[in-house]
Amino acid sequence: MEISLKDGSKIVYDSPISIAEIAKNLSEGLYRIAAAAKVDGELVDLSTIVDKDCSLEIVTVKDKDGLQVLRHTCSHVLAQAVKNIFPTSKLAIGPTIDNGFYYDIEFKTPITQDDLIKIENEMKAIIKSDLPIERLVYSKKDALKIVKDFCEPYKVELINDLPAGAVISFYKQGDFMDLCRGPHLPSTGKIKAFKLTSITGAYWRGNEKNKMLTRIYGTAFDKKSDLDEYIEKLEQAKLRDHNKLGRDLGIFMTEEVIGQGLPILMPKGAKILQILSRFVEDEEEKRGFMITRTPYMAKNDLYRISGHWDHYRDKMFIIGDENSPEAMALRPMTCPFQYQIYKNGLKSYRDLPCRYSETATEFRNEASGEMHGLIRIRQFTLSDGHIICTPEQVESEFKRCLDLSYYFLDCLGMKDDVSFRFSKRGKNKDKYIDNDKAWNETEALMKKILDDIGLTYVEAEDEAAFYGPKLDVQSKNVYGKEDTLITIQLDFAAAHSFEMTYVDENGEKQYPFVIHRSSIGCYERTLANLIEKYGGAFPFWICPEQVRVMSLTERTSDYAKELVLKLKAAGLRAEADVRNEKIGYKIREAQMEKIPYMFIVGDKEKESETVSVRSRKNGDLGVKSLDEIIAELVEEDKSKRV
RNA sequence: GCUACUGUGGCUCAGUCGGUAGAGCAGCUGAUUCGUAAUCAGCAGGUCGGCGGUUCAAGUCCGCCCAGUAGCUCCA
Helix, strand or coil, X not given: CEEEECCCCEEECCCCEEHHHHHHHHCHHHHHHEEEEEECCEEECCCCEECCCEEEEEEECCCHHHHHHHHHHHHHHHHHHHHHHCCCCEECCCXXXXXXXXXXXXXXXXXXXXXXHHHHHHHHHHHHCXXXXXXXXXXXXXXXXHHHHCCCHHHHHHHHCCCCCCCEEEEEECCEEEECCCCCCCEXXXXXXXXXXXXXXXXXXXXXXXXXXXXXXXXXXXXXXXXXXXHHHHHHHHHCCHHHHHHHCCCEECCCCCCCCCCEECHHHHHHHHHHHHHHXXXXXXXXXXXXXXXXXXXXXXHHHHCHHHHCHXXXXXXXXXXXXCCEEECCCCHHHHHHHHHCCCCEHHHCCEEEEEEEEEECCCCHHHCECCCECCEEEEEEEEEEECHHHHHHHHHHHHHHHHHHHHHCCCCCCCEEEEECCCCCHHHCCCCHHHHHHHHXXXXXXXXXXXXXXXXXXXXXXXXXXXXXXXXXCCCXXXXXXXXXXXXCCHHHHCCCCEXXXXXXXXXXEXXXXXXXXXXXXXXXXXXXHHCCCCCHXXXXXXXXXXXXXXXXXXXXXXXXXXXXXXXXXXXXXXXXXXXXXXXXXXXXXXXXXXXXXXXXXXXXXXXXXEECXXXXXXXXXXXXXXXXXXXXXXXXCC
């Protein structure tokens, strides 16, 4: 048989041979780092016997796929160690994830941080003894018997869900055996560096009605230095955590007496939100939106029409007895309010599209465990808006929405940090408005639009709004957790439920389409992203304080104050520091507050009407004339450069 | 909401076996008037997240609650 390798070369063998042998023949070095192999593109164990013509690629621990295999094997080592120390524990699942792996396990009693160290030590012993890993294949019936003998109820459930004729593989290392599709490393000794990172809870099969298991997270690498580098990177990321940095920089705070999920934006944070929202409102107006101001609350009747009362009530703050006809609720969104504006007066096809936007404060009663810094809160301000248009206009309006959001992301320097998710309806139809035809048509329409634009996106089941599919712009926080930053949604139902219509060219009544959209997202969440992206050192145009003028001695404090007035008159945000402190001390404070420019004024500058300019990034820039530097900064502010 | 962990001056942290709370920075006062990341000295600041319990005695042990963190579930 003939085996073609990745580099184009071919080798010929007369009789069946294991991939491990082939690797060994190719090179000892390759054999040492081999983790698995790809046969005709399919990832398999090194122990696989090749007996016919095929293409072969040896996957090493240096490859992305190989690292995944290594981590997967490490999760088995974790499971083995746990079973050794806690024989009564029950194993659920142990997959790899982006940065490592986890294993979900049911323990008789909760385990502690100390247990984690014990488990790590046991894992080290298993790795050190370099147990060979063997793949075993069974029929469904035999597989069930094995896991029943092992008293592993979760594995029984997993196998029961597999089709009747399925070939079921197990992997055995020493006296430990686990149900697994594989592939795995040839032996445990190939894991060179690992660390168990945290213990958390996780529901069996991701369903909150199921039992909560203990999830042990870990990560593994093929060298110690890679692990150290990873840990160092995590430490660095933590320094940018908006929830810490945002508080340290005086951007926001929370107060126990106010309540969970209700952050206070302090002057700096409020200023940033004002800068962003003014920019957004002005740009939206340029692009044909009409700004609205609608009530923060409404009678329950409004939410009954919109469907929120049925689909969203547990997330709403209800005022008064929810069973009373008088019950009011704080708005969790602005849509039904803006619809009333549309309904005020007859609409002609000539009036469409109607584009309404609002810097909208909204209220959602998130579960207590969901709150996080500025990213998940109970009162937030969304750059909300709704476009009511004819079916023919949907495509161009949708594209305009995306274009606007993309423009804002560009101005924030974030366009390369986001990914796109096409969020569709899932199998659990209770969560969605019941209209298969409309769902299918709308999802197909959105897909067409996205493909037309040539957008790179992932499709996600069961992530749609209850009234239609969404395009979500996703961003990750410093810990790698993904959240939706911006969303553009198609709604086929609202026009019908709210009786929104327009009169077409033939004088006939028609139902329009509704696009729900955010342009820059929720301001608090966007601010959180900005803090983390820039580590608090915001682009010049966003900085709440752009320039700090520092007097060198008391003799120049009046000059410093005068400069601040001039800067403010030029539309720049500036403050004076005329305290009786050494200049190094004032500079140090301004640097730590991440203020982009410092003007240092002593007797020389006062005399010559100049300033000594220092940038937070490049240090001392030398002496400049006042007019020159003000003109430069005004230009930088206007440019919205990042 | 669920699982685990955390909570000591504004911030960062110490506080041993249960025996009257301690430091640095920040703050205030005074001195210093200084050229690009911390001048010196003094003073003041705490119901140890809250409530209850055990005890002669609780920051420390127990229970409940509040808030925060990671993850799950949910979601902008």
